[in-house]
Amino acid sequence: MAEQDWLSERFAEHQGRLRAMAYRMLGSPGEAEDAVQEAWLRVSRADTDQVENPAGWLTTVVARVCLNMLQARRAQREESAGALPPEPDVDVHPTGRAGPEDEALLSDSVGVALMVVLETLTPAERLAFVLHDVFAVPFGEIGAVIDRSPAAARQLASRARRRVQGAADASDAARSAKREIVAAFLAASRNGDFAALLELLDPDAAVGEVRGGQAVAAFFAGRAQAARLALVDGVPGAVWTHRGRPKAVFTFTVDDRKITRITIDTDPDRLGDLDVVFLPAGGRERR
Known part of the structure; x- marks a missing residue:
């Protein structure tokens, strides 16, 4: 014993x-x-x-x-x-x-x-x-x-x-390239730069029920004012927060340097489990 x-x-x-x-x-x-x-x-x-x-x-x-x-x-x-x-x-x-x-x-x-x-x-x-x-x-x-x-x-x-x-x-190379694409997309969205959005989007891009590069570009033009570039579970994406808490996470599917799909997740249970690292200009800030 x-x-x-x-x-x-x-x-x-x-x-x-x-x-x-x-x-x-x-x-x-x-x-x-x-x-x-x-x-x-x-x-x-x-x-x-x-x-x-x-x-x-x-x-x-x-x-x-x-x-x-x-x-x-x-x-x-x-x-x-x-x-x-x-x-x-x-x-x-x-x-x-x-x-x-x-x-x-x-x-x-x-x-x-x-x-x-x-x-x-x-x-x-x-x-x-x-x-x-x-x-x-x-x-x-x-x-x-x-x-x-x-x-x-x-x-x-x-x-x-x-x-x-x-x-x-x-x-690392793929992550760096995707980060540049997502950052460019957020900047074009904030500035309402329709032409720049079209350049980044695949012609068959989709977000939810919105399909086609033109329609997706129109949907995001002038938006994403508060969305911030971030690593979401280590993958470049974007996060909108309210009072310090993530309320929406944007994930991007990229193929041949073109965004083919954008998924927006607002489920609080899933968002609470994510590891979010914000990527402001000039530094990193961990939630």
Whole structure:
């Protein structure tokens, strides 16, 4: 009983980190929770007499569970290669919202671009990158999890890192270009510059029931006086506030440097969950 109590205490002590690690490797809070629960079943039946480093041991167990899940996921995709592939599981705010630990986990990521790239890595590459670059696990321990040498684990992490960095650079460039387009749209809207709005809008642009570049330009000309350029969950958009609270969020779909759709969200529950970073000229202001 004393040994089981000790094990339960050690597992509870490290559970937050284990769940965060599984979340980054699997990309889904639900699957991360399943992995942690499976790891607990394994460690609860294990002989702990030789365990000298509980944190490292638990990390290894969870990593192996995640590796098995990633390999099974990859095998399932290969089996269904003849059918249309499913959309990548890249929703960083899925139904059943992640908790504070999960939100903190993704705060240093490059968002959807990173998740898409992680989905393209082999299970061993993904595990090596996440364990080393995010959680500072030594390559010797990583190699033991994936049955490779420390040098091979280092190579896997390096290969994954190059691909992730490429995604980060592409994401930053796309975000910067979109920010310029949204800023230009807001300026043209405030100034009632119909010609400038038409230049920014796709001929088939839409906002709600208003369709067509001409109609959308007419709808926004002279408006958006109080809307401010902002990052909304990390994506350039616009926000209208009243007494310091967001009342409307404008999100923009951009294709080939043309705005194809503008969505206006006024639902207070959804707006309250958004991370809004205002982008005034010359600085940043966080709500």
